[in-house]
Amino acid sequence: MTNHSHKIGFIGGGKMATVFIAGVLAKKICPPQHIVVHTKTSTSQQRLHHDFQILATRTNSDVVDTSDTIILAVKPIDLTSVLTEISDRITDKHLIISLATGASIAKIKETIGKDVPVVRVMSNTAARIGMAAQAVSFDPICTNAQKQWVLRLCEAVGTVAEVPESQANAVMALAGSGPAFVFWLMEAFIKAGTRAGLAEKLATDLTLQTFSGASLLAQKRYATLPELIHEVSSPGGITIEGLKHLNSSDCADILSETVAAAIQRAQELE
Numbered sequence: 291m292t293n294h295s296h297k298i299g300f301i302g303g304g305k306m307a308t309v310f311i312a313g314v315l316a317k318k319i320c321p322p323q324h325i326v327v328h329t330k331t332s333t334s335q336q337r338l339h340h341d342f343q344i345l346a347t348r349t350n351s352d353v354v355d356t357s358d359t360i361i362l363a364v365k366p367i368d369l370t371s372v373l374t375e376i377s378d379r380i381t382d383k384h385l386i387i388s389l390a391t392g393a394s395i396a397k398i399k400e401t402i403g404k405d406v407p408v409v410r411v412m413s414n415t416a417a418r419i420g421m422a423a424q425a426v427s428f429d430p431i432c433t434n435a436q437k438q439w440v441l442r443l444c445e446a447v448g449t450v451a452e453v454p455e456s457q458a459n460a461v462m463a464l465a466g467s468g469p470a471f472v473f474w475l476m477e478a479f480i481k482a483g484t485r486a487g488l489a490e491k492l493a494t495d496l497t498l499q500t501f502s503g504a505s506l507l508a509q510k511r512y513a514t515l516p517e518l519i520h521e522v523s524s525p526g527g528i529t530i531e532g533l534k535h536l537n538s539s540d541c542a543d544i545l546s547e548t549v550a551a552a553i554q555r556a557q558e559l560e
Contacts, residue, residue, distance in 0.1 A: 301362055303337075305415075313446030317446040386409065388409070410458055411426050
């Protein structure tokens with residue numbers, strides 16, 4: 291697939307659509323005149339047109355008629371009605387990419403009523419800064435060229451891995467919901483700092499830098515996570531005392547159950 295004439299159509303203009311549009315343009319994957327969008331409100335359409343100089347259409351069907359790749363960036367509750375609306379306009383030349391949670395490839399194809407290639411993309415909020423942890427699941431009928439095209443689009447906003455669709459719910463729970471769980475942990479750290487007498491700003495700055503630094507250090511992969519923990523856990527020191535409390539309080543089990551609860555909910559939404 292070449293980007294010289296390929297047109298991308300977005301149905302939905304929320305945060306995720308906005309960051310993907312920004313990423314695609316920033317990486318020069320295609321020019322703004324090759325991106326079309328339709329949203330629920332004229333206000334959001336005007337905003338996207340003004341911010342990115344992309345084309346705004348009057349209907350979702352217009353997006354389909356003028357696009358090769360259709361990116362569904364709508365809320366899960368709206369997905370079925372949108373697919374029903376555009377199903378008659380979809381042909382075998384289209385590639386469908388869904389950013390919506392809770393909709394399997396089979397469900398999307400059943401609603402469309404046609405055997406067209408469908409891709410599920412599981413992204414997260416860090417896409418806003420080009421740091422999303424993402425995974426994609428491909429319809430078996432997707433060609434290698436289509437797969438490479440989707441991976442290129444996703445790389446515009448972060449990292450991406452290919453996974454079987456059977457793992458999609460686990461990805462959504464771990465990476466999709468993960469930022470919220472990390473933010474919760476950050477907030478807990480900040481509260482612990484203020485209870486210990488630190489000013490809130492200082493506790494916040496220290497927490498954010500600690501999480502950022504620890505993440506970057508882990509990504510260097512010069513040591514395993516247990517080895518990194520060991521490096522800062524001197525016998526008789528303060529870190530090892532805190533770790534003893536973590537290990538005795540079943541914190542790891544609680545976090546595992548948190549992810550499991552998110553997976554359960556994702557399964558219920560399918």
